[in-house]
Amino acid sequence: MARIGIYGSSFDPITNVHLWTASTVAHRCHLDQVIFLPCSSKRKDKTMNTEDEHRWNMVQLAIEENDRFIADDYEMKQEAWKITTYETLKHYKNKFANDEIFFIMGADLLVDIGDGKWGNEELLVKENRFIVMARDGIDMLKTIGRSPLLRNHDDGNTFHLIDKGLAMEISSTYIREEFALDGEPRYLLPESCYNYIKQHLLYK
Template identity: 75%
Template sequence: MAKIGIYGSSFDPITNVHLWTASTVAHRCKLDRVIFLPCSSKRPDKTMSISDEHRWNMIEMAIEGNAKFTADDYEMKQAGWEIATYLTLQHFKMRFPDDEIYFIMGADLLLDIGEGKWKKSEELIQENKFIVMARDGINMLAAISRSPILRNADDGHTFHLIDKGLAMEISSSYIRDEFKRGGEPRYLMPDRCYDYIQANRLYR
């Protein structure tokens, strides 16, 4: 039985923090694989700055050479109104029936699920396992105890809470803003992705 982490994000663009987070989770949680799952550009709550093709190309560049990292375009191919993390995890559990599937997310998303803001929030929590990364200013244990949705599923196995031990919160939006304003975010992403953005004049 393998342990697989599903790491969903816009990856607009993918950054060194994404890679460092995935590597930290894989090491701490003894994952055999981390699947990078770029979200659909068709989602009504998301607005992408570049095409799916560019996002996908940079993800592949960024994870090349790491045997534990793979990418999957499952959500990219879905109609925006049909996407729900609950259904996505069902898909991966059916695809890897003999493996243990974890959804990797930040503590800010845990708060949203606990408040019932996600589709099928209760079923999502009751039927899946989560690796939750700390975010500045969020007490993860308190968030679980305050939410009936979360605390009633807290059996000691549902949530694996991780404090990375180092605050690295540089976001994709910060990088986009730097490019837009003529900044120099070169060392916040893999060299190949930086060169790709420059060559294709993205985020201008």
């Protein structure tokens, strides 16, 4: 039985912190595999800054030297109505029926789920397991404790809370802004992705 983490994000673009986070989670939670899942531009709650093709290519470039990391364009291929985290996790639980599936997310998303901002949040929390990464200014235990939804499904296995030990945040937004301003974000993202963005004149 393998332990598989699903790491969904816009990856617009993927950053070195995305990779460091995935590596830290895989090590700390003994994951056999981390699936990088770029979200679709068809999602109504997301606004992308470049095409799916470019984000997909950059994710593949970024992870190509790590055998534990794989990329999956599953969400990019789905119809807009079917793109929810609940449906996505159901897909992976069916695909890897004999394995343990975990959804990797930041504490900010835990807050949103607890506040009822996600679709199918009751079934999402009831039927799945989560690895939650600390974010500055968010008390994860208090977030769970003050939400009836999260608290009533916290059986000790639902949420694996991780303090990464280093408050390092490099946002994709900042990198995009640096490119737009003709700045130099070279060492904030993989070299292959930096070169790809330069070659294709992205985020200008």
